[in-house]
Amino acid sequence: MKKKLTVALAGNPNCGKSCIFNNLTGSRQHVGNWPGVTVEKKEGICKYRDYKMLVVDLPGTYSLAAYSIDETIARKFVMEKNPDVVVNIVDASNLERNFYLTTQFLEMEVPLVLCLNMIDRAESRGYKIDVKQLSEFLGISVIPTIGHRNQGTDKLLEEIIALTFHKTTNRKTTIKYGKEVEEEILNLEKLIENDDQLNKKYPSRWLAVKLLEGDEEIIKRLEKY
């Protein structure tokens, strides 16, 4: 009897998500080279050791706001279906832009693994990435991979399993927004924590930040409070 888990793959368009998906599930998928090729939810099964994983390839997004259908799909899945692990695949040669999405996942406080993909491309551009330091800085595990050569896949699987079943200590990293904004966040957090229903469903800091951003979907959901 295999142990079951659900894994979500998320990342920018063109970060090599489909490739990693293929490596994990062994299915033949079309890898396109224009943004937004993954518009529908793709699912596959990965059998590794005595584990059976349902791998869900979320649409490629640059962020998790609620302004496009792709982002809405990605965010809803993570918030409502509660996958055991979210693998944030980033293009190592394009970190600044890719990390914006990472910060959103960090704020959502979901079980997160960073898949540092395309490290061959980063190296050919002359980038040297200190994986250990990056991992400490973000507070999550960072696994370098080269998707198109199927390198790093096993390490990624091991990390996914470790995070799900062996509860490795996941340090919470927060992004500070400056004094004035932080004050408002604290005020909102206090209000949120007073309400029991809200408190259990979503991380209070994330809710506070979303409200301050004017996130339409969150505002709609919280109208009754």
Add this chain to the structure above:
Amino acid sequence: MEANNLPIDYSQNRPKEYIPLTMASPGETVTLVSINGGRGVKMRLYSMGLTPGVRLKVLNRGAPGPFLVAVRDFKIALGYGMAKKIIVS
């Protein structure tokens, strides 16, 4: 007419203020001021890294074709309609 093979310099006849990206010259580096659009366009461009204050280098002036722009540590292709909404200086 580019008779002498010199690229047209669009900067001569324009005010030194805010212009849409479509009026920038090829090879020119400008600073993004604002996005002239609704929330959807703004959020899309912001989340891709095109935020106020960022420097853009025009690599290829589209029209026809996409505008190729170098920003931060990557390049991006923008359609004319999108580029027109990006206000730079």
